[in-house]
Amino acid sequence: MIQYIKGTISWVGEKSIVVENQGIGYHISVPASVLDRIPAVGSQVTIYTYLHVREDLLQLFGFLTRDDLEVFRLLITVSGIGPKGGLAILSVMSADELRFAVLAGDTKAIARTPGIGAKTAGKLILELKDKLKLEDVTEAGLNREEAMSSGENGSEYSRMVADAAEALTALGYSAGEAMKAVRAVEPREDMTVEALLKQSLRYL
Numbered sequence: 001m002i003q004y005i006k007g008t009i010s011w012v013g014e015k016s017i018v019v020e021n022q023g024i025g026y027h028i029s030v031p032a033s034v035l036d037r038i039p040a041v042g043s044q045v046t047i048y049t050y051l052h053v054r055e056d057l058l059q060l061f062g063f064l065t066r067d068d069l070e071v072f073r074l075l076i077t078v079s080g081i082g083p084k085g086g087l088a089i090l091s092v093m094s095a096d097e098l099r100f101a102v103l104a105g106d107t108k109a110i111a112r113t114p115g116i117g118a119k120t121a122g123k124l125i126l127e128l129k130d131k132l133k134l135e136d137v138t139e140a141g142l143n144r145e146e147a148m149s150s151g152e153n154g155s156e157y158s159r160m161v162a163d164a165a166e167a168l169t170a171l172g173y174s175a176g177e178a179m180k181a182v183r184a185v186e187p188r189e190d191m192t193v194e195a196l197l198k199q200s201l202r203y204l
Contacts, residue, residue: 002060006046012038017062019047028062029083032091035065052083063085070094076202078127082121093176097185099167100175102128109174164196173204 007021017038028047030038039045048069048191060081063069068090070074075086075098089098092113101109102125110121161182163202168178181203185196 001051002049004046004048005060005062007044009041009043009045012041017047017076019062020043026060028060029087030062031068031129033068033085033094034062034064046165052179055115059083062166065095069096069142072099074128074131078124080123081116084116086114088115094179097176097179100179101125101133103138104133104169104175104178105129106169110175123153159195160191163193164200167193168200168204177204 002119005019005021005026007019007026009017010020011018012035016027018027018030020026024037028049030047034047045064047064048066049063050061050069050072052059052061053060061072063072072086072090075081075089075171081089081091081170088189089110093101093109100106105125107118107121110116110124112119112131113121116124149189165175165178165182169175173181181200182196183200184203188195
């Protein structure tokens with residue numbers, strides 16, 4: 001119903017923000033990742049939103065990117081994980097880190113979320129593993145300028161990053177650790193999966 005809200009940040013709390021648009025203040029629950037990156041009060045911002053409707057409640061949940069919103073929508077399709085649970089997960093890990101965790105079967109990474117146990121994490125992986133693609137892991141988060149400077153198109157570079165990260169998880173690193181290490185490597189025109197993997201290990 002409400003795809004996004006563009007306006008001025010008028011208040012920032014511990015778990016939510018208020019964005020004013022045309023004299024109306026929208027109270028939006030957000031993950032910790034948004035609070036870490038949100039500009040100062042008085043700044044302009046665009047928040048992509050999900051409107052949760054219950055018999056006794058209307059609640060907005062917001063994100064800085066469409067990708068985060070889409071991952072949130074997938075999370076709340078999992079039985080036992082409501083909007084608050086989805087928000088909690090995206091407060092602990094990024095959308096890409098969650099993709100890695102699901103595709104690598106890393107229940108421990110997901111279970112680090114307060115209120116999400118190993119059983120629920122396993123159910124999440126089971127229900128979402130066929131809805132997430134390995135090549136999608138870096139498609140949304142990939143910096144286009146970095147991809148261009150590497151001499152690869154976004155899709156090819158995404159596959160390269162995904163392959164290197166998958167190899168790191170096979171070595172025993174968590175999905176989150178693998179994601180951060182691979183993304184920390186500066187892309188080059190002559191980059192190969194092997195070179196990317198070797199350089200990623202320096203960050204672990």
